[in-house]
Amino acid sequence: xxxxxxxxxxxxxxxxxxxxxxxxxxxxxxxxxxxxxxxxxxxxxxxxxxxxxxxxxxxxxxxxxxxxxxxxxxxxxxxxxxxxxxxxxxxxxxxxxxxxxxxxxxxxxxxxxxxxxxxxxxxxxxxxxxxxxxxxxxxxxxxxxxxxxxxxxxxxxxxxxxxxxxxxxxxxxxxxxxxxxxxxxxxxxxxxxxxxxxxxxxxxxx
Numbered sequence: 177x178x179x180x181x182x183x184x185x186x187x188x189x190x191x192x193x194x195x196x197x198x199x200x201x202x203x204x205x206x207x208x209x210x211x212x213x214x215x216x217x218x219x220x221x222x223x224x225x226x227x228x229x230x231x232x233x234x235x236x237x238x239x240x241x242x243x244x245x246x247x248x249x250x251x252x253x254x255x256x257x258x259x260x261x262x263x264x265x266x267x268x269x270x271x272x273x274x275x276x277x278x279x280x281x282x283x284x285x286x287x288x289x290x291x292x293x294x295x296x297x298x299x300x301x302x303x304x305x306x307x308x309x310x311x312x313x314x315x316x317x318x319x320x321x322x323x324x325x326x327x328x329x330x331x332x333x334x335x336x337x338x339x340x341x342x343x344x345x346x347x348x349x350x351x352x353x354x355x356x357x358x359x360x361x362x363x364x365x366x367x368x369x370x371x372x373x374x375x376x377x378x379x380x381x382x
Contacts, residue, residue, distance in 0.1 A: 185333035188301025192294055192338050199290040199345040202283040206348070210355045213280065216245040217359065221366050224251060228373055233258045246276035247363050251370060262375050269367050276363075280356045287349045291342045298338020305331025 182189050220243045228236040233255055240252035253272035257264040309328055 181333055182337075184330045185337060186301060186305055186330065188297055188304065188334045189337060192297050192301075192334065192341055195290045195294050195297070196341045196344075199287060199294075199341070199348075202286055202290075203345070203348045203352075206283055206287075206352050209282075210280070210352060210359070213245055213247070213359055214355070216243060217247050217362055217366075219243075220245065220248055224248075225369070225373070228255075228370070233374075246279055246359075247366070250276055250363060250367065254367070254370060258374060262371060265374060266371060269371075273363065273367075277360070280359060284349065284352065284356075287345055287352070290345045291349060294341040294345070295335070295338040298335040301334025301338070302331045305334065 182193075220239070223243075224236055224239050227239045237252060237255050240248045240255065250269055250272040254265040254269040257268045306328065309331060
């Protein structure tokens with residue numbers, strides 16, 4: 177059934193299908209990457225806090241080095257400048273945060289492209305199909321309801337398929353955006369806690 181509908185849609189169904197597969201591949205990569213980042217963050221923060229409070233900056237840096245992920249990279253950048261003062265730590269965290277944001281948002285621009293281009297290809301296929309349908313009517317020299325209905329239904333299939341692809345990828349896009357926002361909020365909160373801890377330790381040493 178689906179294969180028959182796909183074949184009826186004409187040549188524009190193929191680029192839409194390619195976009196769909198491309199979008200799904202990016203979605204799978206994003207699901208894996210963002211889920212891993214969230215899981216690592218939950219495990220990493222308690223270990224980092226404990227190491228920093230009990231053993232100091234050197235132990236905390238070791239925890240960062242042993243833990244892959246964007247948040248560990250951010251904290252490693254900050255802690256590596258701990259000897260320069262709290263202000264230097266803040267600047268390093270901000271700079272590293274900008275870099276890691278690019279990692280978290282990787283591929284999102286391509287998902288947005290799929291969302292935009294898929295329905296446009298569908299509409300283009302529909303227009304092309306409608307032109308073909310009217311040409312068939314002219315060639316048959318007969319405005320038969322069967323000919324008109326057949327041509328229009330085939331033409332509209334590309335729009336239908338394009339919209340389905342766009343809506344599917346849009347759902348994933350929104351979920352990923354929400355997940356990235358959640359990770360960023362966690363990063364900001366934990367960065368503040370890190371700076372507070374370093375400030376407290378600096379005050380004790382003084």
